[in-house]
Amino acid sequence: MQHFDLLVIGAGSGGVRASRIAASLGAKVAVAEERYLGGTCVNVGCVPKKLFVYASHFSDLFSQSRGYGWALSDPQLSWKTLRENKDREIERLNGVYGRLLDNAGVTLLEGHATLLGSKRVMVGDEEVSAERIIIAVGGWPFVPEFPGREHVIDSNDVFYLDELPEEIVIVGGGYIAAEFAGIFNGLGVKTHLVYRRELFLRGFDREIREFMVEQMRAKGVVLHFNADVTSVSVDAAGVRNVTLDNGQQLSAGQVMYATGRRPLLDNLGLESTNVRLTDKGTIDVDDKFETHESGVYAIGDVVGRAELTPVALAEGMALARNLFGEVGQAVNYDLIPTAVFTQPNIATVGLSEEDARERYEQVAVYQSSFKPMQLSLTDSDERCIIKVIVDVASDQVVGCHMAGPEAGEIIQGLAVAMTAGATKADFDRTIGIHPTLAEEFVTLRQAVR
Numbered sequence: 202m203q204h205f206d207l208l209v210i211g212a213g214s215g216g217v218r219a220s221r222i223a224a225s226l227g228a229k230v231a232v233a234e235e236r237y238l239g240g241t242c243v244n245v246g247c248v249p250k251k252l253f254v255y256a257s258h259f260s261d262l263f264s265q266s267r268g269y270g271w272a273l274s275d276p277q278l279s280w281k282t283l284r285e286n287k288d289r290e291i292e293r294l295n296g297v298y299g300r301l302l303d304n305a306g307v308t309l310l311e312g313h314a315t316l317l318g319s320k321r322v323m324v325g326d327e328e329v330s331a332e333r334i335i336i337a338v339g340g341w342p343f344v345p346e347f348p349g350r351e352h353v354i355d356s357n358d359v360f361y362l363d364e365l366p367e368e369i370v371i372v373g374g375g376y377i378a379a380e381f382a383g384i385f386n387g388l389g390v391k392t393h394l395v396y397r398r399e400l401f402l403r404g405f406d407r408e409i410r411e412f413m414v415e416q417m418r419a420k421g422v423v424l425h426f427n428a429d430v431t432s433v434s435v436d437a438a439g440v441r442n443v444t445l446d447n448g449q450q451l452s453a454g455q456v457m458y459a460t461g462r463r464p465l466l467d468n469l470g471l472e473s474t475n476v477r478l479t480d481k482g483t484i485d486v487d488d489k490f491e492t493h494e495s496g497v498y499a500i501g502d503v504v505g506r507a508e509l510t511p512v513a514l515a516e517g518m519a520l521a522r523n524l525f526g527e528v529g530q531a532v533n534y535d536l537i538p539t540a541v542f543t544q545p546n547i548a549t550v551g552l553s554e555e556d557a558r559e560r561y562e563q564v565a566v567y568q569s570s571f572k573p574m575q576l577s578l579t580d581s582d583e584r585c586i587i588k589v590i591v592d593v594a595s596d597q598v599v600g601c602h603m604a605g606p607e608a609g610e611i612i613q614g615l616a617v618a619m620t621a622g623a624t625k626a627d628f629d630r631t632i633g634i635h636p637t638l639a640e641e642f643v644t645l646r647q648a649v650r
């Protein structure tokens with residue numbers, strides 16, 4: 202039986218990072234993977250999603266280019282070309298991940314891993330043992346039960362559609378629903394987004410969420426809030442008929458559910474260990490990522506502290522270093538920047554205005570909304586909004602929010618400043634880069650409230 206210092210289950214964002222770091226620190230490491238190298242992010246998440254976002258943005262660029270003097274005759278999308286090129290890029294990345302593991306000296310065990318106890322694991326039909334085990338199995342799309350559930354697709358399926366539908370209904374109000382509403386709309390698909398509550402993107406700054414309602418509606422996305430699906434049926438022509446609980450009927454070529462993800466624990470053998478789950482169904486770990494079973498750890502989406510690739514990477518790195526290098530490594534969950542790749546993009550770091558008002562006695566809000574310069578020669582009505590939230594007592598910047606072009610690229614730098622403890626006075630004495638949208642963050646002089 203092969204024996205390892207460390208066996209990692211899952212070669213996704215967290216698992217690959219943990220195994221490479223552990224191997225670089227001298228450990229004998231294996232990683233078990235049953236599906237695809239690179240996990241969700243590379244195969245059915247961040248990467249193909251962002252490629253689709255780029256593709257969908259061209260429709261705006263084509264129409265905006267006219268104001269700058271370009272004349273284009275009726276650009277057409279080939280979904281087949283986009284899909285095939287995307288597939289080829291993902292295959293390339295799968296190869297890159299394979300080589301990264303190989304070069305680091307990590308043994309790849311292909312197959313489904315099932316724990317047989319705290320130190321033994323069945324991978325496919327091979328039993329292996331390890332001193333320590335990291336569970337990095339990620340999650341899987343969750344679709345609630347309702348009549349006609351079998352007629353809908355989820356975020357795994359959406360990347361492999363044979364054809365682009367003419368009309369789509371997307372259900373959910375989180376990252377994936379909002380991003381795919383922008384993607385399909387930009388690709389020319391008539392797009393409906395159905396969300397059960399009054400306003401989507403819960404957790405983000407309310408003003409940014411309301412701003413996005415206007416922007417998405419202006420781009421043609423039909424938003425149905427306070428509505429949920431009661432049933433979906435399909436007719437002989439393959440058309441999905443969707444009934445909403447407000448009595449409305451929609452019909453579309455596809456219905457996509459983006460109603461969250463659940464930890465992927467099927468046949469993982471947790472019952473052979475003392476690993477325990479939280480109320481949310483995620484694996485319960487302590488601040489060193491150790492489960493209730495000594496020597497068995499968990500990181501990434503399966504722990505669910507923040508379901509983002511950079512968080513899984515940071516957890517994998519901290520854990521591997523703690524186990525095989527210098528102890529005392531911790532992940533900073535305080536200021537996790539994040540972007541939603543809608544059109545326009547949303548990006549944020551720190552507290553929303555609502556949360557800041559709950560936490561601090563006096564809060565100052567600096568903000569600006571304007572038409573981005575790149576749209577000035579176009580007939581686009583698209584605007585952007587930026588917001589800086591300050592704790593008045595300390596002058597500390599406690600939140601930066603933006604919806605506008607390249608928001609993620611801009612907020613990343615501000616996240617560094619905030620992690621370093623920047624005050625509003627630090628923002629004010631920073632020289633801008635002109636003419637950019639980002640410079641607005643350092644030229645906001647008057648608090649609006």
Ligand SMILES: Cc1cc2nc3c(=O)[nH]c(=O)nc-3n(C[C@H](O)[C@H](O)[C@H](O)COP(=O)(O)OP(=O)(O)OC[C@H]3O[C@@H](n4cnc5c(N)ncnc54)[C@H](O)[C@@H]3O)c2cc1C
Nearest residue numbers: 211213214215235240241246314338339501502508509510
């Ligand atoms: C549509 C979509 C878009 C996203 N976009 C972004 C984004 O833009 N930015 C961002 O930061 N995050 C994004 N995310 C989230 C991001 O993909 C996840 O947070 C990240 O992939 C989590 O990494 P992980 O290592 O925990 O798990 P995963 O990447 O899911 O990896 C888990 C791996 O374990 C394997 N596995 C599972 N069970 C077993 C088993 N028993 N045996 C062997 N192998 C097993 C799986 O096949 C998989 O490869 C997106 C997610 C989705 C679904």
Ligand SMILES: NC(=O)c1ccc[n+]([C@@H]2O[C@H](COP(=O)([O-])OP(=O)(O)OC[C@H]3O[C@@H](n4cnc5c(N)ncnc54)[C@H](O)[C@@H]3O)[C@@H](O)[C@H]2O)c1
Nearest residue numbers: 345373374375376377378459460461462508509540541542
């Ligand atoms: N840009 C990014 O960084 C990015 C992009 C995509 C996904 N992600 C990560 O992946 C995670 C999963 O994405 P997601 O959009 O599926 O989840 P989410 O948790 O962001 O949103 C789920 C949505 O579904 C709704 N919902 C849940 N159960 C429902 C039900 N039974 N009926 C109707 N609606 C229901 C929720 O109210 C919520 O609006 C995200 O939380 C995020 O951490 C990140």
